[in-house]
Amino acid sequence: MDFKLSDEELLIKKLARDFAEKEVRPIAKDLSHNKGFPTKIYQKMGELGLAGVPYPEEFGGGDGSWLAFTIVHEEIARVDPSVANSIMGNSSVCSLLSNFGTDKQKERWLTPILTGEKIGAIALTEPNAGSDANNLSTTAKLVGDEWVINGSKTFISNSGTDITGPIVVAAVTGIDENGKKEIGTFIVPRETSGVLVGPLLQKIGFKGNDTRELTFENCRIPKDYLLGDKAKGYKQTLETISSGRFLIAAMAVGLAQGCLDLSLQYVKERKAFGRNLTEFQNIQFKLAEIATKIEIARLITYKAAVLKDNKEPFAMEASMAKLFATKSAMEIAHESVQMHGGYGIMEEYDVSRFFGDAKVLEIVEGTNEIQKIIISRKLINK
Numbered sequence: 016m017d018f019k020l021s022d023e024e025l026l027i028k029k030l031a032r033d034f035a036e037k038e039v040r041p042i043a044k045d046l047s048h049n050k051g052f053p054t055k056i057y058q059k060m061g062e063l064g065l066a067g068v069p070y071p072e073e074f075g076g077g078d079g080s081w082l083a084f085t086i087v088h089e090e091i092a093r094v095d096p097s098v099a100n101s102i103m104g105n106s107s108v109c110s111l112l113s114n115f116g117t118d119k120q121k122e123r124w125l126t127p128i129l130t131g132e133k134i135g136a137i138a139l140t141e142p143n144a145g146s147d148a149n150n151l152s153t154t155a156k157l158v159g160d161e162w163v164i165n166g167s168k169t170f171i172s173n174s175g176t177d178i179t180g181p182i183v184v185a186a187v188t189g190i191d192e193n194g195k196k197e198i199g200t201f202i203v204p205r206e207t208s209g210v211l212v213g214p215l216l217q218k219i220g221f222k223g224n225d226t227r228e229l230t231f232e233n234c235r236i237p238k239d240y241l242l243g244d245k246a247k248g249y250k251q252t253l254e255t256i257s258s259g260r261f262l263i264a265a266m267a268v269g270l271a272q273g274c275l276d277l278s279l280q281y282v283k284e285r286k287a288f289g290r291n292l293t294e295f296q297n298i299q300f301k302l303a304e305i306a307t308k309i310e311i312a313r314l315i316t317y318k319a320a321v322l323k324d325n326k327e328p329f330a331m332e333a334s335m336a337k338l339f340a341t342k343s344a345m346e347i348a349h350e351s352v353q354m355h356g357g358y359g360i361m362e363e364y365d366v367s368r369f370f371g372d373a374k375v376l377e378i379v380e381g382t383n384e385i386q387k388i389i390i391s392r393k394l395i396n397k
């Protein structure tokens with residue numbers, strides 16, 4: 016076991032760090048005022064190959080490692096987690112298409128979302144089905160040569176941008192012999208008649224990420240827009256979400272590192288009672304605990320990514336990484352605001368933005384309670 020990144024991974028880390036500092040940092044404050052999705056920035060990331068790192072080169076990806084992709088999420092989130100989440104949401108669609116799409120579907124839908132020309136959205140969650148996402152109400156019925164989709168989805172990332180490409184929609188296709196819902200996933204172009212896109216949802220975090228409600232009213236798509244098996248869409252999506260979990264963990268590591276960097280800078284400059292803040296043991300201990308948590312979170316996150324790269328089981332480690340890294344990021348954002356005193360509450364200071372973003376990380380891609388259920392089930396059933 017050596018804890019070294021390859022030359023390629025170091026190169027991607029530098030590319031992502033430089034991009035985040037030069038292109039994302041100058042607009043991050045603006046985005047935090049609910050200015051919506053930064054199309055140009057996203058497309059530049061696509062052109063640099065940052066959106067498609069681990070996907071097949073023949074379809075426009077980079078054929079790189081999942082570890083490298085993890086580092087991209089970490090570096091972008093160190094500056095703005097909401098921008099990193101756009102790549103993350105897109106990657107769920109990339110994975111579904113790569114793993115279950117036909118060559119024709121990959122050529123048409125995967126290539127534009129790997130290169131940043133378009134961005135993909137995955138629509139699983141519904142107003143009454145979140146953690147229990149297999150309890151969907153949206154239906155897809157085969158009528159002649161078309162699937163007809165009806166229902167509504169909520170909290171869907173990347174769904175209303177001006178470059179939104181395919182929306183992958185999970186919908187009930189039937190009931191099996193045990194009375195369980197059969198779920199399929201469908202490729203729905205956003206411009207399809209019957210797709211109604213709601214206004215930008217106003218959130219406490221991830222403000223630069225385009226999150227909306229979607230309604231499908233007799234939305235008709237060709238029969239061959241079904242992605243994979245018509246009864247196995249839920250299983251396909253869960254497999255995909257496992258990789259999403261260590262990417263969310265990577266964003267938590269990046270956010271926490273961003274908080275530490277800002278806090279260090281602040282406490283070195285700020286004085287109280289005639290002394291520098293760094294002279295108070297309370298502050299020193301907070302910094303030590305934060306740095307330790309970040310290091311542990313980074314190790315488990317990278318481990319999950321490396322297991323996936325090595326084609327070994329990684330679902331439990333991905334859930335552990337998501338649980339530990341996001342919980343730590345929330346605690347670290349909290350402590351960072353505290354170290355900034357009143358200034359930490361002010362929007363002018365980036366730690367206040369990270370505070371809202373950290374909360375989102377504990378909810379998305381399966382809440383942390385759901386991660387505990389997954390981990391404990393794996394332990395008990397081993």
Ligand SMILES: Cc1cc2nc3c(=O)[nH]c(=O)nc-3n(C[C@H](O)[C@H](O)[C@H](O)COP(=O)(O)OP(=O)(O)OC[C@H]3O[C@@H](n4cnc5c(N)ncnc54)[C@H](O)[C@@H]3O)c2cc1C
Pocket residue numbers: 104136137138139140144145146147169170171172173218221226375378379380381382383384385388
């Ligand atoms: C900013 C943002 C972006 C998102 N992007 C997407 C997207 O692109 N696509 C998409 O499909 N979805 C997306 N989501 C939805 C997200 O995945 C869900 O919000 C999440 O899975 C939780 O579902 P819920 O909100 O319905 O909460 P609920 O399922 O209602 O949970 C409420 C609370 O109950 C707890 N709980 C639920 N069941 C259990 C249980 N069995 N045991 C213990 N506790 C339990 C939960 O942990 C939580 O604390 C996004 C959400 C947000 C906030």
